[in-house]
Amino acid sequence: MSNLNYEAYGSQGRSARSQRAAFEAARRTAVARSRSRDIAVSCSRLCFDTAMGIFGKREDSLRSATALREFWAWWNNTGAAQCAAVGTDDTAAMAEALAIRVDAISDGLAWEIAGGSSSAHVLVVSPDGDPELRSIARRWLKAAPEANLVWSYADSRQPVSDLAGYGLQIAGRDVAVRDVVVGVRRRASRLDVSVYHPLMADLNDHEQMRLAFLALDAALGEEATETWIGELAPAQDAPLDGFGLSGLRATVRELREEFIDEAGEPTWLVLQGDTPYGPLVASTQVPLAAAWAPELDTHIGVSIPYADQDASGQPGPKSLGNLRALEDHVVARLEGQGRLVAHETTRGVRLLHLYVSRGTPAAEQVKAAVQAWDEGRVRVRAENDPGWAQVQHLRG
Template identity: 45%
Template sequence: MTSSGAQQVPEPDPGSGDPTEFWSWWAEEGAGACEAAIESRSFEAVTDEINARVHAVDPRLVWELGPGREARHVLVVTSEGDAGARAVARRWLRAAPAPSATWEYADARQAEVDVDAMVLKVGETEVDFAAVRVVAERVGNHVDVVVHHPAMASLPEQARNTVAFLALDATLGENDCETWVGAVEVALAPPVGATLLAALREVVAEVRDDSVDEHGTPVWVLLRGEVDGAPIMAAAQVPLAGSWAPQLDTHVAVAVPYRRATEQGLPDPGTLESLRALEDHLGERLGDSARLVAHETSSGTRTLHFYADSTTPAAAVLQAAVTGWDQGRVTVAAQPDPAWHAVRHLRT
C-alpha cells in the first residue's frame, strides 16, 4: 500500500530546508502513527500531518510510504524531479535515523521489485506495465529509450509522456532514471526490436558498471575539440549529472591562467604537472564539501568545474587555496546550479 503527499500547495511559503524538526516529530510520534496507518490501511489520520511536516522542510518535496527493501516499510521524501529541491531531499535523508527492522528511508523513489505487476490508471484508461514495450539504445554513457503501450494512442500527449516516465521510474528507480536515461520518446505503434520493460534494467546496469569503479566512484573521460580555431582539451567524470550527488548544488568555476604553454596554447609538461598538483591541493582542502567534476583547457587557461554543497564554505575555501598559484591571478566564481547546467556541454 502506498500513500502519497504529492498534491500541490497553493502559493507555498518557502520551507526552512532544516529537517531537524521533522525527525524530532518522527521519533516522537510520526513513525508510530505511520506504522499504525499502514497496518490499518487507513491514511486519513496521518496524511495532512506528514504533508505539513514535509512541506515545512521544503514545499517542493513530496512523500510516499511503501514496502522497504531491508526493513518492513520505507519512507520516501523526494524532489520528484525538481532539481532545485534535490539537495534539500538529500540533506533530509542524511539527517535520518539509522534504518531499523521497521523503517528505512530514501530521497528518491525506488525501483519496483515486480514492475510488470503494476497497473496505472490515467483517467478512465488502465495502463498495465506488463504490456509496456521499450527499445533501449546506448549512446555514450547514457541510454535513449523509446516507450510503447497499446493505450498510448488513445491518450493526450501529456498523459503519454507521464506514463512513459512513470514506467521508467518504476523500472529503474528515480535516481538511476535521472542519471542514466537520456532522450525518452513515446511510440504510438509497437517499435521494431522492442523488449519487456524489465529488460531495460540490464542495459542501464551495463552502462552504470562501465562508468563507475568497484567503489562506486565515477570514471573520467577525455575530450578534445576546437573553440574558435584553438584546440581545447577537457576531462569529465561519468556520470556528469546532478542526480549523482544532489547535495552538490553550487557550481564553482576556478579559472587558472598559465603562461608556460605549447604553440597550441595548451600547458607544457611542467605546467601540466603544476596544474595537477593544484587540483590535488584543492581536493585535499575541500574534503567532502565539494568535488571536481570536469575541467577544460585552452588558450592559456584551465577552468576547473567544482560542484559544492551550498551549506558549506567550499567556495571560500577554494578562494583561499588558490592564492599561491604563480602563473597569474586565479578567479573563483560560484553560482547556484542544482541541475549542473554549467557542465552539460561536457556530458557524453
C-alpha cells in the first residue's frame, strides 16, 4: 500500500500538466529529421485552440466522421500510391494533398511519413501532444487498412530505432540526440526528467523545451512519453548522475514492466491522504493516462453514498461488501465499452471514475446498473474528457 500525501500528490500532477500545456505550441514548430533513415516529411500546425475542440459540438463530430471516411477512401484509391512518392519531385504535391485531408479530420492533428520497421513507409497521424485530439487520432488508426510491405500506420510518433544516427533541427541548428544527457528522478509511477545538450545554452526557453520534448519522443515515442514521463525540464549543465537516451529507454521499459502485467493490463495502487474534511482513500490503475487508452474519451463519475461507515467516514464491513458488489456490476454493464480507472472514498461517499468511448450507450447502462442501490441516491454524471482531466489529481 502506498502512503502518499494526497494534497501534494495532486498538486504535482497539475504542475506537470500546466508546464506541458504551456510549451505544446512551441513544440509543434520543431521538425525532426533523421540522418540514417528514409526521408521523413512532417506537417505540424501552430494552432492550439482547444476551447472550441472537435468534441465540443455535435456538428464537428459528424464532420470528422465524414472526413475520416473520405480520407481512407482517397487513400485506398490514389493516396497510398501518391504518398509512396515521398522524396521525389512529387513530394510537395503529395504533402499538400495529405495535409488537406488530415486538416479536414481536425485542426491540430499532425502527420508524418517516415521509414517503417516492418514496412517501407509508416504514416503517422498524431494529436501532437494535444489530449483533446487523442481519441480522434485513435479512431483514424482503427479505420486504417491492414498494414502491408509498403505501408503501416500509427497514431503517435514512433521511437527512433537508431538514436546514434538521429538528429533534430532546432532554430536552424543541427542537434545530434546522441549528445543528449538526461537526469531521472522517480516519482510514484512516473519519471521526472531533466534534459541536457551542449547546445542548450544557445537556445531560448521555448527552443530548449522543443529540444527536450522532441528528444524524448525520439527515444521513447509519443505514447510512452505521455504515459510515463512527469515533469520535463531542460538543464544548463549535464546531470552528475546522468546518462544517454538509450539508458532512458531501459529505465522506462523497467517502469512499464513494474506496472503492466503479462496480459498487458495495468496494476492498481492504493493511495491514502488527508483532506480538510477527513481521510481519503483512493485506488487507481497505473498507468492513469489518456495516452494509454485514447479511445476512452468520456468520463462518467458515479457518486455512491453508503450507510455503514466508521468514525473516519470510511465504509464499514456491510457497506464495503455492497460497494464492491455494485462496482463489479457497473463494470460488467459496460460490456467492454469502457473501464473503471480509479475510485475515491471519503465522508460516506465513494466516487467511481469510469472512462468510456463516445457514442456508446455506456452512460445509460451505468445509470440502469445503480438504480437498485438502497443506501442513498446515486448520482451519475457523464462529460467529455479526452485528456482524463478528472483523474489527474490521482496521477503520480
